[in-house]
Amino acid sequence: MIMREPTDVFGEWAEIGKDRGMEDSHAIAVNEMINFALKERLEIGEKFSFLDLGCGNGWxxxxxxxxxxxxxxxxxxGAQQMISNAQSxxxxTKYILADINTFNSPEKYDxxxxxEVLYYLENPADIVKRISDSWLNKNGRLIxxxxxxxxxxxxxSWQEKIDTPMLMLKAAEWVQMFKKAGLNDVETWYSNKHADWNGTLVITGIK
Structure with missing residues (x-):
């Protein structure tokens, strides 16, 4: 069976306003992740640069x-309509329309x-390694x-429901991917976990 490209699916979602629903549903986990990363930057006390990979509407x-x-x-x-929504x-902020699978960042970030992006990519291990090697500044954090x-x-059941390829890995396999990429102090936790939901798996490491 031929499945649809993720960028086509999310482009359509952006056209019908479903990107705002994604923003709402991810808010608890994302705010926790951002607070974790930015608290660290506050403790460092220096200016920092930020990159959102798979930024959707840019929120x-x-x-x-x-x-x-x-x-x-x-x-x-990688979805044109998502970038258009972000710019509007x-x-x-600055937004870049690009295929994440092949993108090479000209800049480094802190x-x-x-x-909700990596498992849609053709080879997430390659992207994580590329981030570790070339996209992060020294002591920069990927979260x-x-x-x-x-x-x-x-x-x-999501792959069949959405009709787009999704890589299914165990939490330990994601952790190993980060470590193999050369990231240090790799840690994980589950955000917004409750009775009917195992929570968002958060993985983070430092260059």
């Missing part, structure tokens, strides 16, 4: 740029965030949130 990039220490906030997405909402993973049984 996280706009959230980050409001931090007094944020010198630059960039969002990248203003803010002191914080790279990604929510990622995932709802589609083996331990979250509710997510097992």
């Amino acid at each position: 996280v990039a706009r959230l980050a740029v409001n931090n007094a220490l944020c010198s630059q906030s960039i969002g990248i997405d 909402r203003g803010g002191k 914080v790279i965030h990604s929510m 990622v949130g995932l709802d589609h993973y083996y331990e979250n049984k509710d997510s097992h």
Whole structure:
């Protein structure tokens, strides 16, 4: 069976306003991730640059740029309509339309965030390695949130429901991917976990 490209699916979602629903549903986990990363930057006490990988309508990039220490906030997405929606909402942010599978960042960042993106990529291990090698500044942090993973049984049917390829890995396999990429102090936790939901798997590490 031929499945649809993720960028086509999310482009259609953006056209019908479903991107705002994604923003609402991910808010608890994303705010927790951003607070974790930005608290660290506050403790460091220096200006930092921020990249949101798979930025959707840009809400996280706009959230980050409001931090007094944020010198630059960039969002990248492969769906044209998502980028159009992001640009239409203003803010002191920059957005890049690009295929994340092949994108090579010309700049380095202190914080790279990604929510619900990596498992849609053709080779996420390659992207994480590329981020570790070339996209992060020294002592920069990659922080990622995932709802589609083996331990979250509710997510097992999503690939068929959405009709787009999704990589299913266990939490330990994601951790190993980060470590193999050369990231240090890799840690995980589950955000917004409750009775009917295993929570968002958060994985983070430092260059």
